[in-house]
Amino acid sequence: MDTFTVNGTTRAVRTAPGTTLASLLRDQLGLTSVKLACERGECGTCTVLVGGRPRLSCVTLAALVDEEVTTAEGLAEESADLRAAFADRGAFQCGFCTPGHVVHATALLRGGLPAAPERAARHVRRELSGNICRCTGYTAIVEAVCETARRRAATEGVPGEELT
Ligand code: FES
Ligand code: FES
Structure with missing residues (x-):
């Protein structure tokens, strides 16, 4: 079990080895603003912020993320x-x-x-x-x-x- 901060809330999550950040956000946390198209880092539809910087979540391993993640849901007010x-x-x-x-x-x-x-x-x-x-x-x-x-x-x- 890992803790994971997304859109200002710290969540407890369990991820299998190889789980992508996109899969964690969409499939486990229900953050469906994260769209998947190419799933190989070429189209940008899966972009989220990690530590405030844009990151392609389809080619990011969830286990390697140690900064806060922000999706479009978390940017509703700012955007x-x-x-x-x-x-x-x-x-x-x-x-x-x-x-x-x-x-x-x-x-x-x-x-x-x-x-x-x-x-x-x-x-x-x-x-x-x-x-x-x-x-x-x-x-x-x-x-x-x-x-x-x-x-x-x-x-x-x-x-x-x-x-x-
Ligand atoms: S789905 Fe295309 S870059 Fe992630
Ligand atoms: S891919 Fe349809 S609006 Fe951009």
Whole structure:
């Protein structure tokens, strides 16, 4: 039996050797925002935060995780404006990739984006390049993330200059 902290709550879990973090989160803890597509580290749909950094949970062994894990469920409040921007911009169609994009972009936004719009968009495209979307063509996703950064910088003074 191991203890495991996810979305602010410490849980007791039992994992068989070889259990992936994605399996633990989905199958044992019922955190179904964690989507599985390629299951070999190539698409980003299974992205969660481990110790605040994006991690592909399908290729992460649960037994090796010793920092807090955060899924899209645990980011509901922090990502509310980002998710609204996704909806406003039509940044998803089937929505299967969306939790992974939201998790990754939430971590990205904590550090702010370059103030110059074109640089911000390039930065977002580069940082989210491991999150694959079959539906949208990415433009709306990038715009939603950039718009969220601009709004936060305007209303909260969130850092937006250090990457320029
Ligand atoms: S399901 Fe994990 S990277 Fe594709
Ligand atoms: S919205 Fe369908 S895969 Fe991204």
